[in-house]
Structures are given as C-alpha cells and as structure tokens.
Amino acid sequence: MNYLHYAEKYMMDTYKYLPVVFTHAKGCKLYDISDKEYLDFTSGIGVMALGHGNKKWTKAVKDQLDKLVHTSNIVLNVPILELAKKLTKVSNMSKVFFCNSGTEANECAIKLARKYSFEKYGKGRNTIITLNRSFHGRTMASLEATGEEELHKYFYPFPEGFKHVDINPTALEKAVDSNVCAIMIEAVQGEGGVNPLSREFVNKVFEIAEKNDILVICDEVQCGLGRTGKLYGFNNYGVQPDIISVAKALGGGLPMGATLCNEKLKNAFKYGDHGSTFGGNPVCAAGAVEILNQITDENFLEKVSKKGIFIKNFFKNKPSKNIREVRGIGLMVGVEINGKASEIQKEVLKKGLLVLTAGTDNVVRILPPLIITKKELEKGLNIIYEAIDNM
Structure with a gap:
C-alpha cells in the first residue's frame, strides 16, 4: 500500500516528508512498513529522551489510562x-x-x-x-x-x-x-x-x-x-x-x-x-x-556528557574538507558542512540512519535518544562522516 500517497492527498503541505513510513520502534531503532531497521539520531526532534518503548514510562502511562x-x-x-x-x-x-x-x-x-x-x-x-x-x-x-x-x-x-x-x-x-x-x-x-x-x-x-x-x-x-x-x-x-x-x-x-x-x-x-x-x-x-x-539521576546525566565528548572526539580524529565546524553540548550536536544538509539527510536515510538538519540547510543536527550506546553512536557517526566526506 502506498501510504506516502495518503500524505500528498490528505495532508497539508507543511513538511517535506522523507520517503519512509514507520510502524514501530524500540530503544534507538525505528522500523518501516517493510520492517527495515533505522538508527534514530533525531529522537523525534529531541522528544524521545529515553528512547522508544521505555518500559517504566509505558507502564506509568498505561496504568494511568486505566484510572x-x-x-x-x-x-x-x-x-x-x-x-x-x-x-x-x-x-x-x-x-x-x-x-x-x-x-x-x-x-x-x-x-x-x-x-x-x-x-x-x-x-x-x-x-x-x-x-x-x-x-x-x-x-x-x-x-x-x-x-x-x-x-x-x-x-x-x-x-x-x-x-x-x-x-x-x-x-x-x-x-x-x-x-x-x-x-x-x-x-x-x-x-x-x-x-x-x-x-x-x-x-x-x-x-x-x-x-x-x-x-x-x-x-x-x-x-x-x-x-x-x-x-x-x-x-x-x-x-x-x-x-x-x-x-x-x-x-x-x-x-x-x-x-x-x-x-x-x-x-x-x-x-x-x-x-x-x-x-x-x-x-x-x-x-x-x-x-x-x-x-535526574546524576549518573544518567554524566553519561550524556561523556557521549557528547565521544561525538566531538570522533570528528576531531576524522577531519574532512567538507566539514567546517562541529559544535554543541552533550547530545545536541551540529555538524556544519560545505553543502546541503538535506542532501546528507537523504543519503544517510538510504543507509538506515535518521538525522535532522538545522540552520540554512548547512548543518547536520544530531539529537539521538539520551540512552543511546557508544556502539550505536559510532555506527551512525561513521555513516554521517562517509556521506559528508564523499559529497
């Protein structure tokens, strides 16, 4: 079924939708209608701090729905x-x-x-x-x-x-x-x-x-x-x-x-x-x-800080002529590039990664769930780097 056609036919043209329709998610992963897996570096534009399907959050919401x-x-x-x-x-x-x-x-x-x-x-x-x-x-x-x-x-x-x-x-x-x-x-x-x-x-x-x-x-x-x-x-x-x-x-x-x-x-x-x-x-x-x-757990926030440093060090150790600057704090990072961030966004989507853009379409914005692992971070960062370096 061509769900993307539904958007064109029934929804106002307020967004430039990427060519993907998601059906379910878990942790830092999203899955589309064909069950293809995507790593989420957007967290719903900073919304899903605890990732998708957090058990304690889901239980709290479900319990309240019954009350x-x-x-x-x-x-x-x-x-x-x-x-x-x-x-x-x-x-x-x-x-x-x-x-x-x-x-x-x-x-x-x-x-x-x-x-x-x-x-x-x-x-x-x-x-x-x-x-x-x-x-x-x-x-x-x-x-x-x-x-x-x-x-x-x-x-x-x-x-x-x-x-x-x-x-x-x-x-x-x-x-x-x-x-x-x-x-x-x-x-x-x-x-x-x-x-x-x-x-x-x-x-x-x-x-x-x-x-x-x-x-x-x-x-x-x-x-x-x-x-x-x-x-x-x-x-x-x-x-x-x-x-x-x-x-x-x-x-x-x-x-x-x-x-x-x-x-x-x-x-x-x-x-x-x-x-x-x-x-x-x-x-x-x-x-x-x-x-x-x-x-609000101190260890939780400390881990977020360390992951932010990990991202900065990743790009510091892998310079590219197409990267102007990497900036941000914690897990809110922008990679300013010599080119269109929207093109990078489309390219990494093909590799199973979802990212955001910012600025005047020259910043790839990284906002993953705060629970993301360093292994997941490294996987996504390598995809981003390759797309930018090969522009």
Missing part, C-alpha cells in the same frame, strides 16, 4: 500535583503552569513576563528582546519572538513588543531601554544551527537583567531536560533564570509543556489570566513524572 484520562482545569488530579512538586523542586523554581507544547510554554512565558512588568511598572514596559537565529514556536507571538525573518513572511501583522538582536554584548546593551521587560534566550539554539551561546554573552544577559530589573526567560524546549548533560542548558553557564519553558522530552512522546517561574513571579498570574483545556492532563503527567525520575 483517569481527563478531567478539566477546574479540578485537580494526582499525577499533575506530583509532577508540579517534582518539576519545580528539581528546577529550583517556585510554581509551574502546564500546557501541551513548547510553543504554548513560550506564549505563557511571554504573557507572564508582561503581566509581572505591568503590575510593577504600569503600561508601556512590555518589550521582549530575543536573539537572531532563535526559534521559539509557530503561534503568532512565539513566531514573532523567533529571530528568523524567513519564517515571518506571509503572516503579518504580528503582535508588537519584540526586538531581535545579534548575539553579541554590544548589540544587546544598545537594545535595552525603559520599555524592555524581558530577555529571552536559548542556551543552545537548535533550529538556528545548534549554536551554544558563549559564557561571556550569557553573563552579559544576566548582568544587564539584574541592573535594569529585566526578567530572563530561558527557552529550554529543545536543549533542556538532560539534552546537554545537565538538567537544563543554562546549567552549563552557572545561572538561574526567572522563567523556564520546557516541552519535548517532558512528555516522552505525549504532548506536554510547562512554564516555570521563580519566587518573585509566583503570584503574577491571577484567576483568568491564562489557561489550557488539556494542560495538566493526568496521562501525560504520569509519563512526565517517570521521565524526570530517570533523567
């Missing part, structure tokens, strides 16, 4: 309360709002920052500074927050109140004025090309924020929850933001996002200021609790 699937946000359920307690504590934050995605988590962060500033300073102090090459989502405010002009065309007018700046301290300082209420950053820009921010720049963000009573929002949707070998990407810089947005890995494959705030913002939202019908779903929450149980 309670959905209520509403006018009542409470046990899994969401357990998750709220655990997530705030491990994040060193005070309160949390649950939603369904990273985009929604960032929308909440934007509203929360503006509400706090309005209550403290009144009207007009509502501008949020974001970075060029950033990515914060697809809804109208989060898309305008995204510092990639190519994604903005066709969709004007956008909500007001955003400034995009280059990633350097001077540009940041020039952008700050009395209307700015927050600065929003990703510790590692994923979609923009896997660009880790420099320690100098991150320090400047927090220095400016403290001096001007400006909030710092860390978008940890892709680089958070163990991806960099720390719980959050910003933990690599020794800082603590006012607001954190998370999603992707939190749900383990189910739609789950969250926005966390610190002590000074904990009472900024009042009744009716924000909401989400499916936010706090008990099934998603039960799975998220198990995700946190596993990734």
